[in-house]
Amino acid sequence: MKKMPFLILSLLLFLASCNSSDPSETTTKPTRPNIIFIMTDDHTSRAMSCYGSDLLQTPNIDRIAREGVLFRNSFVTNSLCGPSRAVLLTGKYSHLNGFRQNGDVFDGSQTTFPKLLQQVGYQTFVMGKWHLGSLPTGFDKYSVLVDQGPYYNPDLIVDGDTTRFMGYTTDIITDQALQTLNDRDTDKPFCLLFHHKAPHRNWMPNTKHLGFFKGKKFPLPETFNDDYATRSDAARLQDMRIENMFLSYDLKMMPDDYEKDDNTGGMKQSNPEQWWANDLARLTPEQRSAWDAYYAPIRQDFRENKRGAKDLLEWKYQRYMEDYLSCVVSVDENIGRLLAYLDSTGLAQNTIVVYTSDQGFYTGEHGWYDKRFMYEQSLRMPLVARYPAGVKPGQTCDAMTLNLDFAPTFLDYAGVPIPAEMQGRSLRPLLEGPPPADWRKDLFYQYFEYPGAHQVRKHYGIRTERYKLIHYFPELDAWELYDLQNDPNELKNLINDPAQQANIEELKTRLIALRQQYKVPES
Numbered sequence: 001m002k003k004m005p006f007l008i009l010s011l012l013l014f015l016a017s018c019n020s021s022d023p024s025e026t027t028t029k030p031t032r033p034n035i036i037f038i039m040t041d042d043h044t045s046r047a048m049s050c051y052g053s054d055l056l057q058t059p060n061i062d063r064i065a066r067e068g069v070l071f072r073n074s075f076v077t078n079s080l081c082g083p084s085r086a087v088l089l090t091g092k093y094s095h096l097n098g099f100r101q102n103g104d105v106f107d108g109s110q111t112t113f114p115k116l117l118q119q120v121g122y123q124t125f126v127m128g129k130w131h132l133g134s135l136p137t138g139f140d141k142y143s144v145l146v147d148q149g150p151y152y153n154p155d156l157i158v159d160g161d162t163t164r165f166m167g168y169t170t171d172i173i174t175d176q177a178l179q180t181l182n183d184r185d186t187d188k189p190f191c192l193l194f195h196h197k198a199p200h201r202n203w204m205p206n207t208k209h210l211g212f213f214k215g216k217k218f219p220l221p222e223t224f225n226d227d228y229a230t231r232s233d234a235a236r237l238q239d240m241r242i243e244n245m246f247l248s249y250d251l252k253m254m255p256d257d258y259e260k261d262d263n264t265g266g267m268k269q270s271n272p273e274q275w276w277a278n279d280l281a282r283l284t285p286e287q288r289s290a291w292d293a294y295y296a297p298i299r300q301d302f303r304e305n306k307r308g309a310k311d312l313l314e315w316k317y318q319r320y321m322e323d324y325l326s327c328v329v330s331v332d333e334n335i336g337r338l339l340a341y342l343d344s345t346g347l348a349q350n351t352i353v354v355y356t357s358d359q360g361f362y363t364g365e366h367g368w369y370d371k372r373f374m375y376e377q378s379l380r381m382p383l384v385a386r387y388p389a390g391v392k393p394g395q396t397c398d399a400m401t402l403n404l405d406f407a408p409t410f411l412d413y414a415g416v417p418i419p420a421e422m423q424g425r426s427l428r429p430l431l432e433g434p435p436p437a438d439w440r441k442d443l444f445y446q447y448f449e450y451p452g453a454h455q456v457r458k459h460y461g462i463r464t465e466r467y468k469l470i471h472y473f474p475e476l477d478a479w480e481l482y483d484l485q486n487d488p489n490e491l492k493n494l495i496n497d498p499a500q501q502a503n504i505e506e507l508k509t510r511l512i513a514l515r516q517q518y519k520v521p522e523s
Helices: 004-019 059-066 081-090 113-119 169-183 272-282 285-304 309-345 403-414 428-432 498-517
Strands: 034-040 069-071 123-128 141-145 155-158 161-164 190-195 351-357 383-386 395-397 442-447 459-464 467-472 478-483
Touching (some): 059 351, 113 123, 123 169, 141 169, 169 190, 309 351, 442 498
Parallel strands (some): 034 190
Antiparallel strands (some): 069 383, 141 155, 459 467
């Protein structure tokens, strides 16, 4: 009986607190979503099973697609590592954000979406690859690789101080990301840029994945032996053919496995043996032992079984694919770690998770590796996204999207006005329903880095839903036109086809309009 007054008093106080609460503070009040933007480097959609890959399974990336939206027509505005990242941050084309090619220095004083998120109370973090020359700005915490970063035992710049971390880089970047999420202020929303180096060249798998694809024979792409017969000289003058891969740095052979003249490779002024020696010197004794044990029989086979040109080319392709895809396996596993963390901490429901790559990549198409060209394999970006609180699962979207759109999308979901200077559009309408009637039907592309690695000439162009018109300038002053409906592999250049001349003039007119829209200078 003595406890009754206390219980009654407690009940009355509880009811009073409920009745006096501000209606705006009820559980129906919208909660700003957390944002996790996962970006890998050089990951083609051909190496993702949610896009129908015949190469490998990526169950964790597939999970994001299955629980959200898979975009089938996502494209990059400038297919190169640093420029793509600058576009992501600013929502502006390369000629306006000032970062046109690798080796430029990003102006961190300009407006970026992380800065705008900070201003409305978001915690902002970037972990992993940065590759923009200057230190990150607009982040509460950063832990980024020096330049490209190695695959093993990387040096990370952590809030201005450089520290070496021991282990496999993909694992370490994930460790840093999870620790940062654990240490965050849980009263604030967060935005995490989770950026992997993998599967960038030179494709060094985790020791536990050495031999993951052993015995598997990867199918040659249809265009593997492309002769570039109808193209401009740009396709012939490039320096990114698989036949020219370095036997050392790219394919993991040692100098005593081949004659110096056999170490075919582009970039003739480079020193691939030294690059490879530097990578091996970075390994711990245990890591080196695992590498030597796995590659010893491969090296022995290479020394003892001399191959003709055709067989050697296919051997190089198989070696390249085994290493490249093994790096993807590690990325997918670590994305699984992140998704499991979100599940276990109750963060999954209100967290937007986006997965993409900084551009596409060639896995033997046209006989190439690398990116840069406006052809489909390097122009296309994989893109999957989920947001359980606001996006229905199991969707696909065929609308044309650009990496310009990421910054406006995140600002839109955070309730931040999108600056007029940003040139993309929020993807929110595509995530939540059918495309608006005025959604883009074409895109503008421009590549700047020449002379430079791989010798891809400067070019710009327009891609519509059916056609692609490319202009190589100023060295070549050459044009190419492809009908993507009838020639999806882009093998037949129609620029001189009399039946296409009216179409070409229409495309050139539209190209001029896009250049004006995006404030592209004439030079």
